[in-house]
Amino acid sequence: MKRQDIIELAELVRIDFTDDEIARLEKEIPSVLQYVSAVQKIATDVTEVDPGLRRNVLRSDEVVSTKPEDVEALLDSAPVREGRYIKVKKVLNVD
Numbered sequence: 315m316k317r318q319d320i321i322e323l324a325e326l327v328r329i330d331f332t333d334d335e336i337a338r339l340e341k342e343i344p345s346v347l348q349y350v351s352a353v354q355k356i357a358t359d360v361t362e363v364d365p366g367l368r369r370n371v372l373r374s375d376e377v378v379s380t381k382p383e384d385v386e387a388l389l390d391s392a393p394v395r396e397g398r399y400i401k402v403k404k405v406l407n408v409d
Contacts, residue, residue, distance in 0.1 A: 315343045328393070 320339050392400040
């Protein structure tokens, strides 16, 4: 992975890296990708998989914190906000 790739990926996930961190990632990422590739190869070599018991593990949708500083921190981390709301692109078409 090249330096420019790391910079572009960091922008996508909104992480600021220093020049030293980018240089370190340039050296570390290839070995991480090699490890992931090895794990994928092992996983594809397995012919029989027992997924075991499956159940819904989703948590309930409930308000965890209403402290003003927590709400403000969340809103400040959003790329675009409108008042006390996070502004997102429209994803549903209503005909």
